[in-house]
Every structure is written in C-alpha cells, then in structure tokens.
Amino acid sequence: MSYSIGQVAAFAGVTVRTLHHYDEIGLLVPGGRSTAGHRRYGDADLDRLQRILFYRELGFPLDEVAVLLDDPDADPRAHLRRQHDLLTARIEKLQKMAEAVEHAMEARRMGINLTPEERFEVFGDKDPDQYAEEAEQRWGGTEAYAESQRRAARYTKADWQRMKAEVDDWSERYAALVAEGEPPVGERAMDMAEEHRLHISTWFYDCPYDMHRGLGEMYIADERFKAFYDAMAPGLAEHLKEAIDANAARHTA
Secondary structure (H helix, E strand, O other): OOEEHHHHHHHHOOOHHHHHHHHHOOOOOOOEEOOOOOEEEOHHHHHHHHHHHHHHHOOOOHHHHHHHHHOOOOOHHHHHHHHHHHHHHHHHHHHHHHHHHHHHHHHHHHOOOOOHHHHHHHHOOOOOOOOHHHHHHHHOOOHHHHHHHHHHHHOOHHHHHHHHHHHHHHHHHHHHHHHOOOOOOOHHHHHHHHHHHHHHHHHOOOOOHHHHHHHHHHHHHOHHHHHHHHOOOOOHHHHHHHHHHHHHHHHHO
C-alpha cells in the first residue's frame, strides 16, 4: 500500500511543501515512485514521518532529528531529557508572563478611577495616560508593570491628589537642593534619591536599588524624562541619576 504526497500531507497535517523539503534534505525520502515519477509513501515512510513530527513538536531542529533517526550511536533518551529541561523552563517562563499579562489586562479594564473632570482637577493639562500605550509595550510583560496597574486601578481622587502633592513637594525641595550646589553624592541628595525610590515603591511597585539605578539611566537617556526633570532645574536629571547611583551604592555596599 502506498500513498501520494497529497494524501500523506492530509494525513499528517503538514503541507506538501514541507514534505518536498524533507525529501530534498534527505530527512524523509519516499520509498517509491509512480510510473509518472511522482512520490509514493509506504507504511515505513509514514512511521518515520510520525517520529519526525514528534521530535519537531518537542522543538528539535531538523538536523538533530536526522541524527536521532539515523545515527546508531545517538541516545534518544539523553536528547529527550535535555529537551524536557528546556521545555519545562520555557513553560514556567510562559506561565509567569501569562499571569503578568492577565493582571495587567484586569487592571487596564478597571482603569483609573477618575472622571474626566476629576482628572483635569488633579493633573491639569497633563494626561496621566499619555504614555500608557508605550509603557505597556516596553514593560507590559513584567510583574512591576502589572503591580503598578493593579495599584493605580484602586486609587481614588484623594489618592491621586495626595500622590501629586508628594511629587510637587519633592520636586521643589530637590530643585532647591540643586540650586544650592549640593553635590549628587552629598547626604541630602542621597536622602532625596532614597525618598524618590520609596515613593515609587509606595505608590506603584517594589523598586529595589538595581531597578532604581535603571530608572536613573532612563531619566537621562530618554529625552522626555530628561526634559521633565530638567524643567524643575537645569541639569536636575543628570544630578538625580548620580544621586540615585550614590544612594544605591551606600545601601548595597
């Protein structure tokens, strides 16, 4: 009993092009040909194709599949153990990503709990969602982003007002500190950098020192963040970045 390439493709759920490719690279050469020269596959070919698809489903590249099927010295168990470890690690990573995305989706559905009028009252002409889409693209798969979304979705108008008041107060004090010539490695500058870190941890997500350092780098690398901080006082973004680094160093030394 033999089968045409179209029949085999239908049996196996693959394309005719895939079977052509397997034939061309010697991975699955059909055992026969019709009188017209067309490929004909026998039962042994179907068994081999089944094994090929099994290994492909597990993520093995075609060259490794060929070794597993044709090299008498190959140990399928060793290959399978290695692939099992890789797949297990990938599954765990995907599960964590799925959980983070689910939390982010839940928080996004809830939204910031403010009417348009209340938003204007709290933020003025500054839209708190201005960079929301970009933030989701950059950090949407992280637990920090999901946690930030969960917390923000619960805040009331009074919460947002208190948060903004804290930011305004910190901004005024840090701008005054820079104007007074306090160096970034000075105690007052480092204390305010720590206050900045704790504000993030309190209102949005846990911000350990390594993450805070990364934010400091972003404040000078991203022109929008740099403009935001430099608007408080010229050079403040760079000053804050150095104060963040110094504060992290003193706490992690």
